[in-house]
Amino acid sequence: MNTLGDKALLPAGLQDILPPAAAHEAGIVERLIAAFAGWGYERVKPPLLEFEEALLSGPGQAVAQQTFRLMDPVSHRMLGLRADMTPQVVRIAGTRLRNAPRPLRLCYGGQVLQVKGSQLRPERQFGQVGAELIGASQERADAEVVLLAARALEAVGVQGLSIDLNLPPLVGALAKDLGFDALQSAALREALDRKDAATVSQLAGDRAEPFLALLRAAGPADEALVELESLRLPSAADVELDRLKRVVGLIRAEAPEVSLTLDPVEHRGFEYQTGISFVVFARNVRGELGRGGRYDAEIADGSSESCTGFTLYMDTVLRSLPKPDVARRLFAPVGTPVARVKALQAEGWRIVGALEDGADARTEAKHLHCSHVLIDDSIEPVDASLETEEE
Amino acid sequence: MNTLGDKALLPAGLQDILPPAAAHEAGIVERLIAAFAGWGYERVKPPLLEFEEALLSGPGQAVAQQTFRLMDPVSHRMLGLRADMTPQVVRIAGTRLRNAPRPLRLCYGGQVLQVKGSQLRPERQFGQVGAELIGASQERADAEVVLLAARALEAVGVQGLSIDLNLPPLVGALAKDLGFDALQSAALREALDRKDAATVSQLAGDRAEPFLALLRAAGPADEALVELESLRLPSAADVELDRLKRVVGLIRAEAPEVSLTLDPVEHRGFEYQTGISFVVFARNVRGELGRGGRYDAEIADGSSESCTGFTLYMDTVLRSLPKPDVARRLFAPVGTPVARVKALQAEGWRIVGALEDGADARTEAKHLHCSHVLIDDSIEPVDASLETEEE
Structure with missing residues (x-):
């Protein structure tokens, strides 16, 4: 191999997409965004590079370790290469579009870069396509974004969709209601994320039963709802759980074909979520097609607003679709x-x-x-x- | 303004594209690429980051000064953030697709980043959409890419297209034929780029007439062709010019509506071009919509192949289009x-x-x-x- 042989080498996790895959990917992105547009979500396009303090604040903190940084020779300030588009869309909603009427429906599609790939997702560049419903705290808002993700994926041909609904703040609220301190609460959350009933029993002692009941309830939504129906939790936790039940009802009514599961104690990857969250899977496809949930976003006037939204990962979405037809x-x-x-x-x-x-x-x-x-x-x-x- | 006020600030030359402009831009990109696909050009998608030595070799040298670089924590090697997609597409053709049949028709669309904006184009991030015809040295290949650029732009609604055809190697070939050395040739090229007839006369003395005749010929294609018809140049230069005349004929025959101008001595911005090149303008629109031309590309087996292609700049393309309709x-x-x-x-x-x-x-x-x-x-x-x- 000569020097051009070396040139063919790309850094780990970065790749050339060739025909017909490149056209297929772009086509699916546009069809997803067209589906979002059909539900009133309007596209925004933030830049690939931003000042790092803007990119990594708020929800951006979650990807700070995964963000490439470089010096801007023009401003002599550090820039970050976006590792996630959600914080950018939230920034746009809170600054440039802070006077746009609420609820504000925005969507986006673009490439993100991450410093390191993971075992599950070795890619360091991948396409994100998503939608955000800004300034909408209603239960119907929770249901709308879950339904939007499902409908858009169905529209491009994903089959066997399955959505796992989670309630990340629940365990913390319950632990607080039951008088556990922050350290104990974190330990409980970790054990529950591992579905480790024995440790939960050990940590919570005679107050373990509500946690164990929530753990038992995890599974297909209809059975989980029956299980949860009889469960009475202390006040704050009960409010959260009641809302989840009603949102499941709203989703069920509109998309009975989507397989719904409930895992009210799951917390991993939802560190910034403040309400109902979800992960999207497809039958026989490795990895998540996307995830989303409720969070709080800062507005330029100093207040904050409740939002919900989701991001789809194009690499997994494409793996869940049949190969494109060969063009004539x-x-x-x-x-x-x-x-x-x-x-x-x-x-x-x-x-x-x-x-x-x-x-x-x-x-x-x-x-x-x-x-x-x-x-x-x-x-x-x-x-x-x-x-x-x-x- | 609080910290979110600062967050709204983006680095110079980088911007948020808001509704409805973001959707409009994406739609135009896809329609341009659909037009390319209609002529058999297949989409490729190279990564945003590559090893800098791959990104900046060959035609990439032209944008070396404009390329953001950063350290890859995985490979501990320097990466470049692409400032131009053409070198990437050429690399793909010469490596991964080196065994694909020639002529190879590829197209692409994506974002590029440049270290500094210019006065004419303050943006540091902009969309590039283009097509490359690889391993095709025929006159019809020259005509095909010019026509493809024109047809794709017409398909998305650009009006009053004007294409300036150039022949960057001509002055060098003529200077060599007439016995000028490399230094004299460079000085002549510079004077001709400035359309400075007095300096050309002074530099070339009694051998100035062919240069001056070429300079006089610059202008609308039909008149330029009449001017050039009677011009007889030394051998190598004459071959180049004859080819240009025939290519103009091919373009005229297929797209009589496009305004064609000829400037056979223009060389600026075509340092890597080896044959017929062109710049695309639209009436009443500031700046170039795109540019392209013939060049040599290295293949992985050590040989090279003659290619031609073009890139459109989405910022200028969008300026040449009417505002999008408001959605219902x-x-x-x-x-x-x-x-x-x-x-x-x-x-x-x-x-x-x-x-x-x-x-x-x-x-x-x-x-x-x-x-x-x-x-x-x-x-x-x-x-x-x-x-x-x-x-």
Whole structure:
């Protein structure tokens, strides 16, 4: 291998997307965003680079360790290369769009970069597509974003959707209600994240039962709801749980086809969430297709507003979809009138034009992987018998 | 202003694109790429970051000074944040796709970042959309890419297109034919770029006439061709010029509506071009919509191949288009059946769903900038008389 062989090497976790995958990915992104737009979510496009203190404040703190930083030779200040678009959209809502009417529905799609890949997601660059419902604390807002994620994914052809609903603040509220201090509460949360009933019993002693009941309730939503129906928790926790039940009802009513599970004690990855949250899966697909939930966002006037939203990860979304169809490519000899070409394009043909007179059109069409060739203005399939002649 | 006021500040040359501009931009990008696809150009998607030596070699040298660099904590090597996508596409063609049949037609769309903005283009992040025709040295290849740029821009609605055709190697070839050395040749090129006939006369003495004739020929293509018809240059330069004439003929025949100008001595910005090159303008629009031309690309086996292609700059392309239409937004009260919503979406309506029962639908629709409201399942325009009540 010479130097160009080295040039083909890309840094770990970064890759070239080739035909037809690149077009497929872009098409799916646009269709997801079109689905969001159909529900009134308007697209914003924040920049790839921002001042690091803006990018890494608020919800951005969660990805601070994952953010590439570099010096801006113009301002002589540190910039961050976005590792997550959500904090940027929240910033836009709270600054440039702070006077836009609430609830504010925004959506976005773009590339993010992370310093390190994980075992589950080795990619260091991936596409994020998401939607945020800003300044809307209603239960219907919780339901709307879960339904929006499901509908958009169904619209692009994802099958066997499954959504796990979580309530990250619940364990903390319950622990507080029951008189545990912050350290004990954190230990309980960790044990519950591990589904470790024995440790929960040990930590909580005679106050363990409500935690264990919540742990038992985790599973398919209908059964979980039955389990939770009889459960009476102290005040703050009960309010949270009641809301979750009603939101499940709203989602069930509108999207009965989506498989819903409940895990009211799950907290991992929801450190900034303040209410109902969720993770999206698809049957037989490794990894999360996306996640979202409720959070508080700062506004420029110093107040804050309650929001909910979600992000879809394009790498997993694409893994959950069938391969794209191969396009119909038609080889057109020199002299094909441009009006004829345009009519064929309007029918969906991709026209590969000859660059030279005289060469045998069938051979050239075959060579260029065209499915069809235009001969005497008639569309003919490229002869399959030529297949064997290709090296 | 508090800290969020500061958060609203973005580094110079970087910006948030808000509704409806963000959706408009994305839509135009996809339509340009769809136009390229209609002519057999297949999309590739290189990563935002690469090892700097790969990113900045070959045609990438032109943007080396404009490339943000950062350390990769994984490989401990320097990475570059792409300032131009063309070198990446050329790298893909020469490495991963080196065995794909030629001519190879590729296209791309994505964001690039540059260290400093210029007076003409203060943006440091902008979208590039382009196409490359790899391994095609024919005159029809030159014509194809010029026509492709014109057709794609016309397809998205750019009016008053004007393309300036250039021949960057011509002056060097002519200077060599006439016996000038490299230093003299560079001085002549510079004077010709400035259209400075006096200096050309002074530098070239009794050999100045062919240069001056080329300088005089610059202008609308038809007149330029008449001017050039009678011009006889020494061998190498004459071959170049003959080819330009034939390519103009090919373009004229297929796209008579495009305004073509010729400037055979222009060289600025074409330091890496080896043949016919061009810059795209639109009437009454400041700046270039794009540029392209012929160049040599290295292949992984050590050889090189002749290519041609172009890049469009989305900031200028968008300036040349009318503002997008405002979407029809319909406010739907709680309880609107989801089947009804989907039918309305299929008709192009954007549905903004109520999050609460009871609030007055007209008032809420108006507040959320909806053009219409669904009342008793009938679509009614939002009463214009409410306009004055909005603060």
